[in-house]
Amino acid sequence: MTAIVAILVDGYRELNSRKLFWITLVLSAVIPLLFFAIDLTETGVRLFHWEIDAPVNATIIAREDFFKNLFVDWGVGIWLTWIATILALVTTAGIIPDLVTGGAVDMVLSKPVRRSTVFLAKYASGLVFATMQVAAFTAVAFVVLGIKIGAWMPGLFLAVPIVVLFFSYLYAICAFLGLITRSTIAALMLTILCWVGLWIMNTTDSILLMVKEQQVAELDSFERSLDRARELEVRIREEIDERGENESRTARLDALLGRIAEREADTERKRGSVERLESFNSLMVTAKTPLPKTAETILVLKRTLTDATLTPPPATEDAADESGAPDASDPFAVNGPGSEETGARLEDALGERSVAWVIGTSLLFEAFLLGLCLWVFGRRDF
């Protein structure tokens, strides 16, 4: 225990000696102060003293939800998961390469401490930095938002474990690469490369999922239009039965049957397309399962913080138009899903991926990588 505490304290001293550590920490504490400069108005948002008309305004979203979203989308989504994470990686990437440098590693390994303990304590000291950074950001945001909107939201502190978890996936990659290459620069660059790879994979997954959800929505719309057309067909046939055939009725029926046949063919094509996209999505999920799920981990935070707390926006005429309500005069009229509907469907689809899958499989990846590190560190001659 004495040794573990010593390594953690040493880790803090190491970070403390780097200017970037303090710059990042101060920035993390200062950025949330910007919440003071932002407010929601009846027509949009106010930034410092500038009024900006925006679709997001006090009439469609509660103030508390607006700031909660702002915290998650901008504070966590942009600052903590991109900018602060890059700064944190730059700050901590050298911890493992410095540990395994000749002359330094001898000093540590010649002490009565297990190699696994040394490595894990050093790894933990990197995570301590990320924890301090997120905790500073969240604590200041908590106070600022509490003062500003009068609502104290302890749920914001959920950002601390989730963002640290997110950082730990990347830091495990960085630690492994640092151990193998013994180079801070190589570890940092390759980690960022891996991160970009994961981002591309996640983005591809999201795009495929979004396209699939669009296609599913269109398929639903096609099927509804077919139902309406068949109802119309029944009505025309009843009319013929009641009033007898004439040229006009027969022509209407023939035209309708022709369009139904066309729509049925379109629907079949659409169904095939949806099935293919579902296969792609399944493949993507299979490919992602053993990898860390960075974006989805942050989405867990967003879901947890915003689920069931957002005031549902009142339905407006524009919104109704966009939501796909068909033209009553034409049974074949199909309105594709609006962007909001697609977005909601995408979030629902992502929401179907359980927290256990997102975090559990990511942690398994991290555990595997750390196990590999311990194996390499434990067996290597220095």
Place this chain on the structure above:
Amino acid sequence: MVSPAPPASTDESAPSFAGSRSGTGGDPAIDVRGVRKTYGRKVKALKGIDLRVERGSIFGLLGPNGAGKSTLVKIMMTVIRASEAEGTVLGRPVGAKETLRRVGYLPEHHRMPKYLTGRQAVDFYGALAGVDAATRRARIPGLLDEVGMTQAAGRRLGGYSKGMLQRIGIAQALVNEPDLVVLDEPTDGVDPIGRRDIRDLLLRLRDRGVTVFVNSHLLGELEMVCDRVAILVQGEVRSSGTIEELTAHSRRYEIEIGGPPPDWAAAVGATAAPAAAGLTVLRVPGAEAAAIQPVIDRLRSQHRVIHAVRPARENLEELFVRAVAEHEGDLATAETTR
């Protein structure tokens, strides 16, 4: 390898160290046999080292660059895993982590974190060695004083000279009050005053009953403090023993005379060599003074002026060079035979 008992001494009045010895008489501090280290299939760094170091002695390990000295030390310190090794260090099997609680180690080319102060560095490595905080607080001021670093202890290592780093390195090696101290090139980069201080420290440690194992290129330094030495060449121990034992066959008398060498020098088994200021040195093999009396009588009978008569023997450097040369000669012979 058989080793006579070293001239170990203990100082009962010495603070703290003396009471912690687990006995200096019985089992050796280091007793390893057949230590081999092979990298890949071809590179044999150590080819079966047998080494025994008695408790309470200063042991010097010599060897040219690449001989395997540091590899052997690192195996004992668990930094490197031996391909094969038997024996014990402080009574425990080679490679046992628990042994390191009673061992202090200063590696060659060590790198301590530059952001730590001297005091913090000793404290950090003390904590890694398992020394509790209260003990460290009590012990560190004395250690810093012992290595002459009290004044600079609050400064960061990044601003230290090489000699100062060596002193702090030695202090951290002693912070757990070890039974065995292993120092790899401890005087590397240290000025003459610092080297003398380190020599004195090693002698004080021995007087307290601590076993000191030193790797060094500075043979003169080792000669002044080591009870026993071993010479390692290309992964093999070429010779080992006390310096007295290893140089016994080279004992001789040197007679410094005026004028040219006498023409009968070879007839009495002496060799002659010119010396400064027109003098000649006659080297007469043998450890006994009686052996040179006839030579002196003959010189006196010829009215030759005798400037000096002194006993002499091979020094450690000459011994070392000879051992390396013999090894190279053996290799050349083996190659020719093949």
